[in-house]
Amino acid sequence: MNPTPSQTVGPFYGYALPFPGGGDLAAGGITVHGYVYDGAGDPVPDALLEFWQADPSGDLSGAPGTLRRDPVTGAVIGRHGLDFTGFGRVPTDADGRYALRTLMPGNGYISVCVFARGLLHHLYTRIYFGPDAFLDALPPHRRETLVAAREREGVYRFDIHLQGEKETVFLDFG
Amino acid sequence: MTPPLTQSDIDREIAELHKAHDGEEADQPRRDFAPYRSSALRHPKQPLIAVDDPEAAELTGPVFGVTDVTALDADLTKQHLGEPLGERITVQGRVLDRSGRPVRGQLVEIWQANASGRYLHQRDDHPAPLDPNFTGVGRCLTDDEGRYAFTTIKPGAYPWRNHVNAWRPAHIHFSVFGTAFTQRLVTQMYFPNDPLFPYDPVLNSVTDERARQRLVAAYEHDLSVPEWSLGYRWDIVLDGPSATWMEEGR
Numbered sequence: 001m002n003p004t005p006s007q008t009v010g011p012f013y014g015y016a017l018p019f020p021g022g023g024d025l026a027a028g029g030i031t032v033h034g035y036v037y038d039g040a041g042d043p044v045p046d047a048l049l050e051f052w053q054a055d056p057s058g059d060l061s062g063a064p065g066t067l068r069r070d071p072v073t074g075a076v077i078g079r080h081g082l083d084f085t086g087f088g089r090v091p092t093d094a095d096g097r098y099a100l101r102t103l104m105p106g107n108g109y110i111s112v113c114v115f116a117r118g119l120l121h122h123l124y125t126r127i128y129f130g131p132d133a134f135l136d137a138l139p140p141h142r143r144e145t146l147v148a149a150r151e152r153e154g155v156y157r158f159d160i161h162l163q164g165e166k167e168t169v170f171l172d173f174g
Numbered sequence: 175m176t177p178p179l180t181q182s183d184i185d186r187e188i189a190e191l192h193k194a195h196d197g198e199e200a201d202q203p204r205r206d207f208a209p210y211r212s213s214a215l216r217h218p219k220q221p222l223i224a225v226d227d228p229e230a231a232e233l234t235g236p237v238f239g240v241t242d243v244t245a246l247d248a249d250l251t252k253q254h255l256g257e258p259l260g261e262r263i264t265v266q267g268r269v270l271d272r273s274g275r276p277v278r279g280q281l282v283e284i285w286q287a288n289a290s291g292r293y294l295h296q297r298d299d300h301p302a303p304l305d306p307n308f309t310g311v312g313r314c315l316t317d318d319e320g321r322y323a324f325t326t327i328k329p330g331a332y333p334w335r336n337h338v339n340a341w342r343p344a345h346i347h348f349s350v351f352g353t354a355f356t357q358r359l360v361t362q363m364y365f366p367n368d369p370l371f372p373y374d375p376v377l378n379s380v381t382d383e384r385a386r387q388r389l390v391a392a393y394e395h396d397l398s399v400p401e402w403s404l405g406y407r408w409d410i411v412l413d414g415p416s417a418t419w420m421e422e423g424r
Contacts, residue, residue, distance in 0.1 A: 001274050003272060003413035005201060005385050005388060006202055006361050007377075011295075012287075012293040015295055016349075017283060060234040064241060066236065067242040067281075069242065074244045117216075118213050118215070119213070119216050120203040120207060120210065121202050124356075163215055168218070170223070172223065172225065173356040174224065174415060
């Protein structure tokens, strides 16, 4: 069957898609943070990033409960901290910045899906934390756009460039 | 100083791009679509890198369950003390994968402007009234047949600043999850026969007319409820492979 086309997330998703603690998959693990930039090198303050990843053992089953709700008020009370849901959602702030608190994925990378006003069809990329056969197949200057820079113990920097000299490698799954 | 862009400038650009891609089958919008001005600096210029790995994490995806939604979420007319103004509608359909199989138990999220064309968002400064009885956000899980259903009010058209006198056709934003992260979809559902269609650079970024039609819901009289609401049907087909799809394809 022919798929339904994508359309931009637009500027007004802010009261619908983000939720409190969206980037807090787990405590006591790693922090990944960075900025989203456009082709002029300016930060993008209205991007929405989604993250999907394996747990530290490499398991990709995930678990429900990312958006767990209070049945009395309907408010999002979020993950209960027992299951690892593997899913996170973070809007960039007014500086174009995001932060993710999670566990090191057992398969070596975190999958990222990028949405933004001006972006008509989302983009996929990956955050790698070390060498990988997939990275080896890329030209060196492009390879480094997929590798998180270790800033200090447990803290990594990963920027996303939608366009320009430092343009991030984006992926096609066919 | 460059003169302000008019609708006829945009119309000409859209016509040129549609002509350049005439007859091409294209299921997805062009990320580089100049008439939508915000796309200029926000699309990659390097080709995407193909991933052909049966173990790719993206062939699996997040899961959701009954704890992630509440029963009230699917009725956007019942989230406040009073009833919202506007034309009450139901929107329903199925979420399917490329092989036509239902996507079960997955999350569908919607958001929209109110009947006057105003979003409950601080940065929406369109001088149309907010409605104290309408937020414009809904959520539900698909059932075993992949069905979803929302009750809401028909959103209004609204102006935006892409060019002089730019108006978006009425639409509901949809966010849909499949069984794999590759199937993720954020899109917009439009209403049939909207006179604003030819003027809108966002809709027309899908250069294939057949694909554009897949973004337009159908009015179905049998879905209308006597003395209550008008019924629309819109089925959603998710792009992208999944782990189970790959297994069957082997």
